[in-house]
Amino acid sequence: MYETLYRNILLPMFDGTIKGRQTMKHWQRAEATQWHSRSELELQQLVDLRRLVAHAAAHSLYYKNLLLEHAIDPATISSFDDFRRVPLLHRETIARNRLQLSTSLPMKRISKSTGGSSGEPLHFEISAESNDRRVAMTYRGYGWAHAGPGTRQLYIWGTPPSRLAAWKRWKMSLHHAFDHHLVLSCFEFTPEMMHRQLRRMNAWRPQVIVAYTNAAYEFARFIESEGLQVWQPKSIVVGAEKLHDFQRIVLERVFKAPVFETYGSREFMLIGAECEQHSGLHLSMENLFVEILDDEGQPTPAGEEGNVVITDLFNDAMPFIRYVNGDRAIAGFENCPCGRGLPLLRKVTGRQLDVLTTPDGRKIPGEFFPHLIKDYRSIRRFQVIQNDPHEIIVRMVTSGGLTLADLHHLENDLREGIGPIVTLKLEQVDDIPLTRAGKLKVVVNNLQTSQTSGRLPEHSDLAAGSDDQPAAQGALVCQH
Ligand SMILES: [Zn+2]
Missing domain, CATH: 3.30.300.30 (ANL, C-terminal domain)
Incomplete structure (x- = not known):
């Protein structure tokens, strides 16, 4: 009931009418394009890549110089191989050239940052328009796991409440109530607290549990070892940390519900998500161009592990073109038996660290x-x-x-x-x-430079950061 009200009235009213966002339009379109053929989707990706490189050449000083230096004329990009002539973008390059990377065009921008393993955060910008597209991708991807907007969800997530000012906590709880989310903090998953958290969860009766992988796994093992009764949700969505097969088995056994893995990051929000077939992660390919490359920057043969490299097709505020995010994944983008044209990322294997x-x-x-x-x-x-x-x-x-x-x-x-x-x-x-x-x-x-060909082994978060994904689920996106 609330789900219908939320999707059809509250969300469009708040997001579109009040905030002037395009999220609903992009979401609607994405629900249709997921069924387009792969070749059709790839063709569109190429058109969008060409536009992005031309935009970057015209409005970003960093890209203007880089493309000149490599004699790349955006207008001549007519294949993915042509596009691959654009050099890779590393995290430290962004940190060093942030101002030059930003485009000069006036547009609504959102500042973001992500923590690194060394504790040195990466600051970057995205355009508000590209944020709407990201949120749309999340609505769709989470929808495959029965976790679309307005569904009753329990979050086991990251931000410690004490780090936020009181008014911000109040604002966030209002958002969560509006979105139909109950949020439990990972930091409160000590054995002493888990009994209480379990009672709260059983009382909330969520349709879906959305959780950091390790917190959900620890919780499941606790419930099992103590022989406790637990509410059975329709599905469990995990992200932010790598999911091991043995963890999936335990989660499904304890909660008696299928696990849906997601992969995202602060830089790009939802990169991939499982559909009901659980045969890999469907890429958010209308928004992102994902490559798996070896250490020399060449495409990794199918079945082998390589570096994840991502281009955001629409972040016109600060183009991220061929960004090496520090994650590792198995190459080979297969088709899914579900019939969606979006290729599958077989497996995220982890990070260089x-x-x-x-x-x-x-x-x-x-x-x-x-x-x-x-x-x-x-x-x-x-x-x-x-x-x-x-x-x-x-x-x-x-x-x-x-x-x-x-x-x-x-x-x-x-x-x-x-x-x-x-x-x-x-x-x-x-x-x-x-x-x-x-x-x-x-x-x-902590041996930073020994194994990464001189590249600092800092990483994006394996999935969305502590606030990205839950925020993305609701209309009231809370930016930090
Ligand atoms: Zn599928």
Whole structure:
């Protein structure tokens, strides 16, 4: 009932009439274009890419010089290969050339920032017009997971309420009530608090749970281990952090509902989302051009892992053309059995930071650790840290502690992956703090330049930041 009222009256009235946004128009169009053929969609992408490069050449000093330097005439871009002549854009380049990257045209702009692993935030701008398109993509992508605008949703999300001023908290709770969202903070998911959060959730009876992956997983394991009763939603949408297959299994078992993975970032909002087939993430391709490239910048062969590179087709305020976002994914954009023309991103495998290196030349993928540690039931939260090539530290928060036998067993298991050379330190701690955005950094490599070809291993958030996605769900987008 509220959903119908919200979608047909409240949202169009607030978003279009009061705020003058184009979100509804873009959403309506996106609902139709998702069924267009892939070739038709690609053709449109090419037209939009050409327009974007021409716009950047004309109005951004950075791009004007760059394109001149590489003798690229936007008018001659007639294929994706032509477009690939535009050099890649790295995070540090944006930080150094922010003013030159911004276009000179007057337009409504929104300032954004995203935190990096080094704690150095990236500040950038998007046009208000491109924000409307992003929100439309989120409406559509979340809609596949039964989480369209106006549905009753429970958010397990990142921003600690105490960081906001009282009036802002009040404004946000008003937004959440309007949007039909109950928001629980990740920071309140300690074992002591989880009983209370579960009661709130059971009382709210959400149609959908939208959550940070690790928080939802910890919550599910808690519910299961305590043998508690839990409300059964229609679906669970996870994002912001990588989803492992074993986490999906636990979430679906505990909540008895299908899990829909999403992939997004502060820079682009929703990049991809699963449809009901769960066969990969449909790209928001009307808005974004996504490439998977090897370390030399060439397209990665299908089935292999590469660097995620994204172009926003419509951010005319500060063009992000071929931006290397620091994430890794498997190449090969397949079609989905659902019939949508939007190609599938097979799998987001993680970020560059998730790889640890050892002096004997081993590269240990971050996936190694959660897969191994998940079998130790008493380890509630953990973090792997490498500050020194010769040492790997594993910090663990346990319920009831680990026995000597467990520790011995764990050390042997870890040793198989990390090899004989490095020192392994196992530390049992009381708490592992979340990042400011409420995420858990599972693997932290502080050896910044050793494995990224000179590129700083800073990252966009794996999915939308603490405020992007929930805000995007409602008409009252709250900008920070
Ligand atoms: Zn599909």
